[in-house]
């Protein structure tokens with residue numbers, strides 16, 4: 001592979017970071033730091049793609065951007081060794097998204113399930129930005145020519161679209177890419193999704209067939225990273241289950257979505273497999289398992305919540321981290337933009 005391995009991922013500052021974001025994405029962001037150069041982005045431009053009533057307005061956006069940054073750092077991302085920044089500070093994302101808008105096809109975007117879900121029945125009234133969301137996502141990744149993207153299961157389709165865009169750009173501009181001295185004609189890598197661990201799709205605590213989500217009306221459906229110990233314990237105790245005892249083997253979790261979800265959460269938080277968790281708790285009642293799960297959640301999440309609180313109390317410090325991160329991100333993005341402009345044929349100052 002001719003590309004240097006680099007990790008990129010993003011989280012939207014739309015409020016209520018939850019256990020799904022943590023286990024599906026952020027835990028893996030932390031791990032990837034050991035082996036790769038990583039760029040982690042608070043995607044504030046993606047956050048405004050739905051109505052202002054959804055994202056909450058300017059003050060809320062600023063607050064949420066700082067909160068996601070605080071969560072990254074509290075969870076163990078090192079902003080000195082790696083890059084942490086907010087998307088809108090690096091103009092290359094929007095610039096490359098425009099070029100990609102002219103590469104991607106309406107049909108590709110029309111198939112995106114997230115757009116269909118978020119736009120609902122009234123598609124005419126959805127913003128153009130919501131439709132274009134996955135193109136901006138491709139630009140986020142490819143403006144750094146990132147090769148690996150840790151995400152939860154729900155982002156798989158968007159990652160496939162990023163690969164399609166990279167491939168079509170390489171094909172459409174193949175001659176120009178070769179003329180710039182890149183003999184294999186590959187300018188953008190095809191980014192690989194990293195969807196790993198026992199909790200790539202954490203489900204709602206109220207309904208094991210629905211994804212845990214920021215937008216669920218019921219706060220009891222999710223554990224927020226800012227919840228205090230009592231709230232966490234209460235939400236776990238109230239979590240929906242079925243009347244059977246826990247199975248002793250993983251196969252027994254099939255067709256039991258709530259049990260599967262809780263066991264997956266336990267496995268992910270304790271760094272064990274579902275089979276190992278069932279070896280300990282299989283055959284027992286949910287009540288004792290839930291007590292153990294509540295305790296584990298509190299042990300793992302309370303320190304993060306505490307550290308987030310401390311960090312958001314000093315917004316100047318967080319903003320300085322984002323400014324420093326953007327400066328370093330911009331240096332990489334600007335280089336890709338120069339080369340991309342040459343490939344497309346845009347005249348620029350040299």
Ligand code: TYM
Nearest residue numbers: 009010011012020021024025043137151152200201202212
């Ligand atoms: P967002 O902000 O919705 O979610 C952030 C990350 O959390 C994961 N996630 C989950 N994982 C497991 N179970 C769940 N219930 C759950 N809910 C959310 C998401 O998969 C995601 O990894 N489009 C992205 C943000 C983005 C991005 C990017 C990601 C913008 N540009 C470029 C990667 C690369 C999103 O909606 O994130």
